[in-house]
Amino acid sequence: QVQLVESGGGLVQAGGSLRLSCAASGRTFSNYVMGWFRQAPGKEREFVAAISRSGGSTYLADSVEGRFTISRDTAKNMVYLQMNNLKAEDTAVYYCAADRSSLRTVLAGRPGIWGQGTQVTVSS
Numbered sequence: 001q002v003q004l005v006e007s008g009g010g011l012v013q014a015g016g017s018l019r020l021s022c023a024a025s026g027r028t029f030s031n032y033v034m035g036w037f038r039q040a041p042g043k044e045r046e047f048v049a050a051i052s053r054s055g056g057s058t059y060l061a062d063s064v065e066g067r068f069t070i071s072r073d074t075a076k077n078m079v080y081l082q083m084n085n086l087k088a089e090d091t092a093v094y095y096c097a098a099d100r101s102s103l104r105t106v107l108a109g110r111p112g113i114w115g116q117g118t119q120v121t122v123s124s
């Protein structure tokens with residue numbers, strides 16, 4: 001199975017942008033539905049975005065629709081989360097996730113593989 005390593009987090013002012021990257025190891029990356037989740041202090045982990053195996057379908061949480069974009073580069077075994085117009089409420093640890101079974105599993109918040117997370121802090 002793949003292993004996931006996130007990068008790209010940091011401190012940014014409200015209204016700014018960040019791009020998170022997730023590097024996946026292994027040769028079967030294209031078999032996995034990929035997603036991004038986040039967990040803010042004192043809150044439960046929540047779904048942010050997901051992308052199908054082909055990259056042809058993407059899904060975004062209502063709270064980030066119009067501001068975030070998820071994409072994948074199968075040739076590089078990478079998944080990205082472009083975050084624009086960041087708000088203080090976007091502050092959280094962001095996790096990359098993968099699942100081989102179905103998009104439904106990722107959308108339900110139950111992917112089988114998780115990265116270690118990367119901190120995003122948005123200052124107001």
